[in-house]
Amino acid sequence: MSDVIFSTHPLHPEVTRDLRDLGTLVIASEPTPEAIIEESAGASIIVVRAPIPAEIFPREPELRAAVRHGAGLDMIPVEAATRAGVLVANVPGVNAVTVAEHCIWSALALLRKYPEVSADLRSGGWATARAHSDHGRELSGRTLGIVGMGNVGRALHRIAYHGFGMRVLALTSRPNDLPAGAEACDLTHLLAQSDVVALCCPLTDETRGLIGAAELARMREGAILVNVARGPVVDEAALLAALREGRLGGAAIDVFDRQPLPRDHPLLTLRTVILTPHMAGITEESMLRMGQGVVMETRRILAGDMPLNFCNPEVWPAYRSRFGMTA
Structure with a gap:
């Protein structure tokens, strides 16, 4: 009987084909907790x-691993997996340039007043839309603040510093390991100091609520906030208030406290925001790269090997014991 490989979402066609060569691939009918559990x-x-309910791990005697299609581990209750003797692996870095490009694109669009221009061209006509151009601003030569200098932060630095001649300020836990041209602060x-602030950090106890009312008040008037981290890094109510006051030049938000974003969410009524449905890291190219990483890790795990990107290595003895693996 072949191994069952369960995915919370459909995958790239090449990845689908490769996983079917490794076992029986099952795709969730919808990415809800109820469907995933069943x-x-x-x-x-x-x-x-999609988020994996913790109760699945102790329930499944044949479950070898949860493999993240991407880098962030907030969708996996790692402690529950470890207690159950289940491996956790991820695919870090492969969509970093994808997310970085999204940051640049959204910052450019906000600086050039794209949300207002697009809406007014449709509703008010040529002259109404074109009037916004007098207040558009260029990205080149401005100051970018990057919160979190992991793979995404570094990819963003490369584009901003080398491509747009931006000054780059960085908040990082490793200030001595910054690329040339990034200034720790x-x-x-x-x-x-920043004209654009990009949140690229993981969600941890330290980053939860990192940007609240006091922090938003410290931002430059007209500055842009880009959140490609996780929703709870920002106090959503405080951000709404700051945008309504008009102090910020706008915000590009890809991640939210509640996902999917409710259709009556007040952010949807604002003209100075770009909202995207947690897709900053998703393109055809990145889906293939992430999926190829999943295939590689799945192949290794089913062959009895350690994953290369092993996120809970302390589980290895218990895992080997569960499956009767000998030295």
């Missing part, structure tokens, strides 16, 4: 693109 029964591998200085 339809993951009997799985050996879970491919993670604290959050207060970064917010006060």
Whole structure:
């Protein structure tokens, strides 16, 4: 009987083909907790693109691993997986340039007043829309503040510094490991000096609520906030208030406290925001790269090897014991 590989979402066609060569591929009917709980029964591998309920791990005797289709681990209750003797792996870095390009695109669009121009061209006509151009601004030569200098932050720095001649300020836990041209600083200085602030950090106890009312008040008047991290990094109510006051030049938000974003969410009524449905890291190219990483890790795990990007290595002895693996 072949191993069951369960995915919370459809995957790139090449990846789908390769996973079917490794086992029986099951795609969730919808990425809801209820469907994931019911339809993951009997799985050996879970491919993670949606939050995985913790109760699945102790329930499944044949479950070997949860493999994240991407980098962030907030969708996987890692402690629950570890307690159950289940491996956790991810695919870091492969969509970093994808997210970085999204940051640049959205910052450019906000600086050039694209949301207002697009809406007014449709509703008010040529002259009404064109009037916004007098207030458009260029990205080149401005100051970019990057919160989090992991793979995404570094990719964003490369584009901004080398492509747009931007000054780059960085908030990082590793200030001695910054690329040339990035200046380490604290959050207060970064917010006060940056024309564009990009949140690229993981969601942790330290970053939850990192940007609240006080931090937004420290930002330059007319500055742009781009959040490609996680929704709870920003106090959503405080951001709404700051945008309504008009102090910020706008915000590009890809991640939210509640996902999917409710259709009556007040952010949807604002003209100075770009909202995207957690898609900053998704393109045809990045989907293939992430999927290829999943295939590689799945192949290794089913062959009895350690994953290359092993996120809970302390589980290895318990995992080997579960599956009767000898030295």
